Amino acid sequence: MAQTIGISQVWWRGKKYDTPKGTKWRIPGMQNEDQDASTRTLRSMRWNKGMAQATIFITKDADEDDFDPALGEGELQIQTDLGTVYVFPDAYVKAKPDVQDNGQAPVTWTLNTYQKISA
Template sequence: MASTLGIAKLYWRGKKYDVQKGVRWRLPGMQNNDQNATDRTLRSQAWQQGMCQATVMITNEDDESTFDPALGEGELQIQTDLGTTYVFPDAYVRSFPDVQDNGQAPVTWSLSTYQKISA
């Protein structure tokens, strides 16, 4: 029987963070763009950066300064319960998260390169 993805664990700069269910990511790579011509549509390609969006739970061991965009690039890892790990060595946070009083902090990373490791 086939299995679907159920759990994603997130590591930022070597530290594991608790995240809410619903982590989203897109691998970096080529993207097709439509080019409309007289009576047909042509295709061109362009590079599309990857992204990861996760709602991190801020605990008494953390604070939002960990996600300061000024810190620059760092390693982001996503480990799935299907045995696949994605490693993004040059990830960076796009902007400070809007932290809520329930501990939730939505964070968005941009990604340029990756390595996929399968168990």
């Protein structure tokens, strides 16, 4: 039977963060663009930046200052239970997350390059 991703773990700047289910990501790469011509559609390409979104639990060991944009670029890793690890060495956060009173803080990263490691 085929298996699908069930659990993903998030590591930011070498530190593991607790997250609920629902982490999502898009690896960076080329994207097709439609170019409308008079009687047909042509195709061009452009760069499509990568993106990752995860909700982090704010705990004693993890707070919103870990995601300060002033810290610059850092390494983001997403590890799945299928044995695949996505490494984004130049990820960055655009804004500090909004922390909710349930201890959760959604974080969004922008990604430019990646390495995919499969077990």
